[in-house]
Amino acid sequence: MKKQIRLNLIFHTSGRHDAGWKTFEDPTGLVDDIDHQIAYAKLAEEAKFDAIFLPDTPAALGKSFLRKPRRGLDPVVTLAAIAMHTKHLGLISTAQSLQGHPYLVARAMATLHHVSKGRAGWNIVTSQDDYMLDALGLSADAKLDREERYAKASEFVEIVTGLWDSLPKSAIVADKENDVYIDPALTHPIDYQGKYFKSKGVLQLTGRYEGERPLMFQAGISPESRKFGSKYADVLFTSQPNLDKDRAFYAEVKGYAEGYGRNPDHLLVCPGLYAVVAESDAKARALKAEIDEMMDLNFLIVQLAGQVGLPIEELDPNKPLPVELFDKIPTDDSVIQYRRDDIGGVAQANGFTVKQLVHHNLTRGQRTIFGTPEQIADIIEDWSDTNVGDGFNVNAHVQPLGVERFKDVITELQNRGRYRKEYSHASFRENYGLPASPKV
Template sequence: MSERKHIRLGVNVLASGRHDAAWKTLANPAALSTDIDEFVKIAKVAERGLIDALFLADGPGGLVAEAYSRPWRALDPLTLHAALSQITQHIGLVVTTTTLFGHPYTVARQIASLDHISKGRAAWNIITSQAPVAQAAYGIDHAFGQNERYQRAEEFARIVTGFWDSFPNEAVIADAKRNIFVDKQQLRPIDVQGSHFRSAGVLSTPVSPQGRPVIFQAGQSEDSKAFGARWADALFTGQRILENGQKFYADVKALARGYGRDPDQLLVMPGLFPILGSTEAEANRRKDELDEQLDHEGLRRELARHLALQPDDLPFDQPLPYAKINTAEPNVPIASRWHRREILNEARLRNWTVRQAVRGNLVGGHRVIVGTPEQVAKDIIHWFDHRAADGFNLNIDVQTSGLEDVVDHLIPELQKAGRYRHEYEGTTLRENLGLDHYDAARASTHTLPDTDQPSRSTESATADA
């Protein structure tokens, strides 16, 4: 058994659920994307289950393709989490923002404010994606190349974290006799003059209850792994088979060690999509009933896009045409290569037909596991013990029934195995994740100059999630 004991669990929040047909099973789906009451219900169920964090994925810009066929992510994640912070007491609140657009000062102040408002439960999920809708919304007429994306991200993160450290609480001395409220000598102003972003001064928000909000980062590429190992406290990732999970885990822990970090202070949390039933047959029936309501033709077009084939090349009840796929591989867009590779790895492992592949969470991308709470708990523990994960970011099939199954049946199995908490460990997200309180005075990990980075592969054959 691994010396590590407690498995970490987050929840990827969509008001309808992660399954693309979930909304078709609900009574009033039209208002889901903007109904605060739905998000409040999810937050309360998750906190009842002692879940670590609510993860609000997001992408800047207007409506993306999925918005035309299912409830979409309509609300600003920071605004939504500010509201949820007032009806919860323990669960972490993960806000997704981009490092490509906007300005880091704004992000620094917003996330620091949320950390104070929530009394130490805020986290920033860094993304570097650049969908055309985002470029259009921000008035950017060209996409950033891979190197430029991560140069911008590095500068953005340096400014945000520098601001977070700039106003230590002890600088507030409130000395009435000397008429000094803030001691200027104790401030740590920043002055970052980068190629893409410039910023100087001190944040108006003092150091947060956690010392620094938790940083999450999502991605799979070599650049993304190096960036995450330097800046993040936890990594969201998307491996679908154990061996790939183990390799990713070992790679990022080694990169963290190369930065002088304690690898145990960098958590790896792959996405996982559990579908539960009291029996295996019941769980499979639940999935089948949802899958029958999918847009199979639309998903076949999506699969064809990932594989650089035509939909007619993919008869539903035939095996995947690997000879054609191998020939088409050089033409696949860079942004699709990691997703494509993971789909094919699992398809080969499970001998999937085309129909099974399009039903395998093609759009969400994360591994689906169908079974009883005992079976799913055993799988989670297996990945944990074999160092493929420190925990998982759960995708829920249908809200809130799927989350209630996790809270009332799956988590008790993990608790019986001694692998999950029976109460929250502390009041901050860092405490509950088993991460150290951040002390800027002692830390040097995140202030390395750019030239001190471990070498990064120039391969761009994998892409951010």
């Protein structure tokens, strides 16, 4: 049997492109219209995507929210509603692992898992966005360095998974004669006393559905995040600047997983993919270019200046990015340095002008491909076979058009024997081809 490819849909309310909302006749409901979200999810299931993934940051209204819609609905509640209208689609919700208490996440994810009948996934994030800290009443002093962030996140995950296993189904004996519903002798209470979190007791509901825990996902590029994800996650999301770095990431995290005593084949790697599908490569590029022109060019250039740490007056939209200024204007900011290497490399490799570069950057690091369904399928097959990824997180440039057209790519992969034609199992884990959860 040919290697099966996994495909998740990144669930952007109007598509990945920042101007996608401008293609809607009435975009005012994109933030809070649950019917819109449900219709989008049903379209994803019709296309046979493995899962939908809801990015989320619990934050105060930031500047970016003023220029484009972001789904404002709580992701777990949204996915619970979607679960009522879908049968097979995996439902991946983002939840913080630094703020709040792990008990609340354990309960929320277990609830979604039961409501969806075994289709929940938890995307573990360690972000420290300023707007999020403001919304939660935390000062900038609350920010942790990378090492501490992942130490704290590790405690969070240990508590969540411990709670999921604390009330096995077998403990619910429902003994009417002896007036015992739950036998405490069959439970596995936790008593976690960590540096950052403490938790004691048994979760109020079983954390597993028919023996399976929710799937765990994690994204990141730092060395700490790679090790963290390789230890805990079932699936790693990634976004690398080029294919060589994708393959290096793939080999590195698989090696880490093996070092943690895991079968590396049981850790899936799914890079981001921004696919524009049309009747030809030229028409696909023209489709994106048309939407690119809906953006405020000056705003994009201001953003670029901040990303690479250069004065805006040095960025002429019709000239190349002045990478020679990186040495003349040094930075000790590791994020800016990473972006200089990433964005500067892309600019030079493609010969982009600043205008072309900012339009390219609208995909925010996702690997961008254009073409017919057959051409896109060729690329996905090649990348899967050369260890770029075990699957991909698909970004539709606009929706619903992007998803409707990507459905033809999935059909092509099905015809080649690289993607299942039907959902073959009831649970998300089984459809993903992952082994059963460890027994309690």
